[in-house]
Amino acid sequence: MIKRLDATLTKVNKLAGVNMNIPKATKSKLKLSRYFTTTLGVGGLTLGIIVPSTPLLVLGAISTLSSIATTIEIRKF
Structure with a gap:
C-alpha cells in the first residue's frame, strides 16, 4: 500500500508541477513508527x-x- 501511495503522490506532484522528494519508507522507519503508535x-x-x-x-x-x-x-517489505 505504501508503494502505491508513493506512486500516486509522485503522479499528483508531476501533474501539479511540484518538484518534491518524498522520503522512502524503510523497514527501520516503519518499525520506529510502529513502536511510537x-x-x-x-x-x-x-x-x-x-x-x-x-x-x-x-x-x-x-x-x-x-x-x-x-x-x-x-x-510486505
Whole structure:
C-alpha cells in the first residue's frame, strides 16, 4: 500500500508541477513508527479507561489500528 501511495503522490506532484522528494519508507522507519503508535495507543487507551475520556479512547483505538496496519506493511517489505 505504501508503494502505491508513493506512486500516486509522485503522479499528483508531476501533474501539479511540484518538484518534491518524498522520503522512502524503510523497514527501520516503519518499525520506529510502529513502536511510537503502539505506545501512544496503549497510553491513550489506558488513560481513557482510568480517566473516563472518550477522546483519549478514540485516540488510543486509532493509534492501535495504525500500529496493526504498520505491522502488516512491515511484513510486505
